Amino acid sequence: MTTQELIAQIKKKKSFLCIGLDVDLEKIPKHLLNDEDPIFAFNKAIIDATHNLCVAYKPNTAFYEAYGLKGWRALEKTVNYLNEKHPEIFTIADAKRGDIGNTSTRYAKAFFEDLGFDSVTVAPYMGRDSVEPFLAFENKHTILLALTSNEGAFDFQTKLVDGKSLYNQVLETSKAWKNAKNLMYVVGATKAEYFKDIRKIIPDAFLLVPGVGAQGGNLQDVCKYGLNAQIGLLVNSSRGIIYASEGVDFAQAAATKAEALQQEMAAILS
Numbered sequence: 001m002t003t004q005e006l007i008a009q010i011k012k013k014k015s016f017l018c019i020g021l022d023v024d025l026e027k028i029p030k031h032l033l034n035d036e037d038p039i040f041a042f043n044k045a046i047i048d049a050t051h052n053l054c055v056a057y058k059p060n061t062a063f064y065e066a067y068g069l070k071g072w073r074a075l076e077k078t079v080n081y082l083n084e085k086h087p088e089i090f091t092i093a094d095a096k097r098g099d100i101g102n103t104s105t106r107y108a109k110a111f112f113e114d115l116g117f118d119s120v121t122v123a124p125y126m127g128r129d130s131v132e133p134f135l136a137f138e139n140k141h142t143i144l145l146a147l148t149s150n151e152g153a154f155d156f157q158t159k160l161v162d163g164k165s166l167y168n169q170v171l172e173t174s175k176a177w178k179n180a181k182n183l184m185y186v187v188g189a190t191k192a193e194y195f196k197d198i199r200k201i202i203p204d205a206f207l208l209v210p211g212v213g214a215q216g217g218n219l220q221d222v223c224k225y226g227l228n229a230q231i232g233l234l235v236n237s238s239r240g241i242i243y244a245s246e247g248v249d250f251a252q253a254a255a256t257k258a259e260a261l262q263q264e265m266a267a268i269l270s
């Protein structure tokens with residue numbers, strides 16, 4: 001998907017909501033456990049109920065890898081379902097990959113070509129040659145970890161290196177990489193006070209912003225400095241939406257939570 005197609009979808013739906021599909025069999029409604037593929041059954045119901053309210057879905061691959069082959073098959077069925085039924089939706093494999101160049105190429109092929117995701121999250125710390133293999137794919141997007149939502153972000157990412165914080169160095173250095181137009185960045189909603197400085201370095205890039213909902217991040221705070229002329233934000237909520245109810249009404253309850261965020265976004269955009 002091109003960035004322009006993503007922006008057009010955001011404007012049409014008045015939403016920059018990304019829903020995280022982090023499926024935990026211990027948290028999904030019990031009646032689904034009788035299904036042949038409970039993970040996919042859960043995702044399909046959530047997608048059917050919420051696709052008009054969001055522009056992206058982000059399965060975190062850890063939640064699928066944890067179930068071995070069954071999990072990978074459910075992940076594949078989920079992204080196939082999205083690509084077939086809702087091709088306008090932006091898909092994010094939250095896999096946090098990155099390795100030496102030839103290995104990164106295999107990761108990129110796995111997520112972009114085999115599974116057909118629009119984007120994948122990548123860790124920047126092995127440097128340029130570990131990220132450029134992902135950037136080589138036309139109309140696919142590499143979402144680089146910049147300033148993450150967790151407490152541990154302060155262990156390294158905010159530390160000064162040559163007078164600048166490490167996450168700052170990640171943003172500035174990566175801008176010069178080949179095909180940098182295919183870069184987006186992860187910035188946690190819990191770090192809203194950093195958005196002003198981040199936008200000075202990367203005014204035009206899209207930011208994937210996890211941490212609203214269960215982690216306590218606030219949409220208004222993120223938008224104050226995070227929004228740019230092309231919107232430039234994908235704000236993610238996972239547990240806060242998909243586990244709104246444990247009952248048979250779970251998908252409707254998820255839609256109600258998603259709609260509350262979408263309405264807040266529509267008001268901000270207007």
Ligand SMILES: O=c1ccn([C@@H]2O[C@H](COP(=O)(O)O)[C@@H](O)[C@H]2O)c(=O)[nH]1
Binds near residue numbers: 020148150186213240
């Ligand atoms: O900095 C980061 C990077 C990734 N994540 C992931 O996003 C979701 C957040 O889930 P919630 O349930 O809405 O808290 C999850 O998959 C994380 O692994 C993040 O939270 N922070």
